[in-house]
Amino acid sequence: MTKKIDNKTRVQVLFESGITKPKTISDRTKIPLSSVERYVSLLKKGESLENKSYSPRKHTITPQIIKKVIRKANKFNKPKSLRKIGGETKISHQSVKNILEKEGFTFQRTKKRVIINNQARKERISFAKRIKKVIIDWKHIFFSDEMSIWLSRTKPYGMWIQNKNDQPVKKQEYIGKHGEKLHVWGAISYRGAISLDLFEENLTAENYINILKKKRRLMNQLYPEGYYFQHDNSSIHKSQSVxxxxxxxxxxxxxxxxxxSPDLSPIENIWAWIKQKVSSHSPQTIPELKRLLRQYWKDLNSDFLAPYFDSMPERLKQVISNKGAKINY
Structure with missing residues (x-):
């Protein structure tokens, strides 16, 4: 049975999809504004909204524990979450946060800058204008996509740094042999998500067709009256056989x-959310990684996904007003 999505998760979903104003989130979710403001404040500080249990036993914060916390936080090449450090030092994540802040640490998220050329901008504007006329009901669309995830890179997206004037050391980009890699294909709709397809070999046109053969039945069951299907224009998707x-x-x-145009597709937000959740566990094996991916994918019910699909008209509007540049999603 799919578990009910709590208010914290609903707020985080909207926040991570680019809607960061507490009043807007409160109006959409009917969650009290005071609660939304508190959740958004925590998210902006890089804190988690998850309710994870830990031992209520109080531990004395010794100088040795403080040194251990600082040592773990200072490993720039292996950034860890507050909860991860807390579990390794046998203290609560709040105690870890208090220690780091007292020692002058600040939390910084990694950011990417996307530059879109003029031709691509024109295509994005043309698409936004055209699709607004064709599709009225975004509740009858499957957004699909593939993603790859290295087992060695399932780490937190930010880190605590002691000197705010220093820049975090970038995680190394590995080429060639470096641990194990998993590929994932998924599709989401307003009514829910269909089962994931996990595979370790590189995707080919033949493999992609086999995935569609398996998943088309599930999509038809969810939308017997019919639906639109979205995938990007990768070379595999554009191959003659596909x-x-x-x-x-x-x-x-x-x-x-x-x-x-990944910023136009809600499933890109879902991948980011799932990677963040998986990273908080730092899986060590491919079976564990698969289990975590399936675990969080099962949470994608209609209540969870609705905000992403409701955001589509606004995404198209922003693309046009931004003259085809990247939008805040």
Whole structure:
């Protein structure tokens, strides 16, 4: 049975999808404004909203424990969450936070800058204007995508640094042989998500068609009256064999997606959310990684996903007003 999504998670979903104003979140979710303001304040500080249990026993914060906390936080190449450090030092995550702040640490999130060229901007604007006329009800669309996740990179997205004038050491980018890698294909809709497809080999046109064959039945069951299907325009999706299959089984219900537009697709927000959740556990094996991915994927019910689909008109509006540049999603 899918568990009910609590208020904290609902707020985090909207916050991570780019909606950061407490009043807007409160209006959409009907959660008291005072609670939303508190949750948003914590999220902006890089803190987790999860209610995780830990031993209520009080531990004396000795100088040795303080040194151990600082030593673990200072490992820039292996950033860890407050809860992870707390578990390793046998104290609460709040105690870890108090120690780090007292020692002059601040939390910084890693950021990426995306630059979209003029041609891609024109295509994005054209798409936004065209799709607004074609699709009225975003509740009848499957957004699909593949992602890859290295087992060695399932780490927190930010870190605590002692000197706020210093820049965090960037995580190394590995090329070639470096541990194990898992590929994931998923699709989400307003009514929920269909089961994940996990595989370790590189995706090919043949593999992609096999995935669609397996998942098309599930999509038809969820939307017997019909639906639109979205995937990006990667070379595999545009291959002749895939296009032939798509034309035969999806008719004219496939959305022609613009290049360089992950910010327009809600499933990209879902991948980011799932990676963040998985990273908080720092899995050590592929089976553990698979278990965590499936565990969090099962939480994607209609209540969880609705805000992402409701945001589509606003995303298109922002693309047009931003002249095709990246939007805040």
């Amino acid at each position: 296009q032939k299959y798509i034309k035969r089984y999806f008719s004219n219900k496939v959305i022609d997606w613009p290049s360089y």
